[in-house]
Amino acid sequence: MSMTCSNDAHEHHDVYAAQCPCREVLDLLANKWSALAIGAMEGGPQRFGALQRRLQGVSPKVLTSTLRRLEEKGLVTRTIYPAVPLHVEYNLTALGESVAEPLGQLRSWVENHLDDIQAATS
Numbered sequence: 001m002s003m004t005c006s007n008d009a010h011e012h013h014d015v016y017a018a019q020c021p022c023r024e025v026l027d028l029l030a031n032k033w034s035a036l037a038i039g040a041m042e043g044g045p046q047r048f049g050a051l052q053r054r055l056q057g058v059s060p061k062v063l064t065s066t067l068r069r070l071e072e073k074g075l076v077t078r079t080i081y082p083a084v085p086l087h088v089e090y091n092l093t094a095l096g097e098s099v100a101e102p103l104g105q106l107r108s109w110v111e112n113h114l115d116d117i118q119a120a121t122s
Contacts (some may be wrong), residue, residue: 033066045089
């Protein structure tokens, strides 16, 4: 029997169900650039260049795509300030702040256990 996810009631959400919209959100949050961008914004609004410098190795295209997806899901706001040159800031919404803590715990876990993981794979 195939389970689906109801959009109406929280208790019917099932991330294991193939058609549940939870999967799209999980995919976004499990993405390394999303997890790192959310962490980088925990201290407050960030400009694109500051985010790119903090997230070493991310291309401008990937960072732009990541920020757009986070904004579409209501996790990040984008504020444009009329200045020359244009000043754009990205900031976590209350929803984004609520996911920052568990993502921060995951990042910390990875840093604290990396040596164990590498030892297990060598």
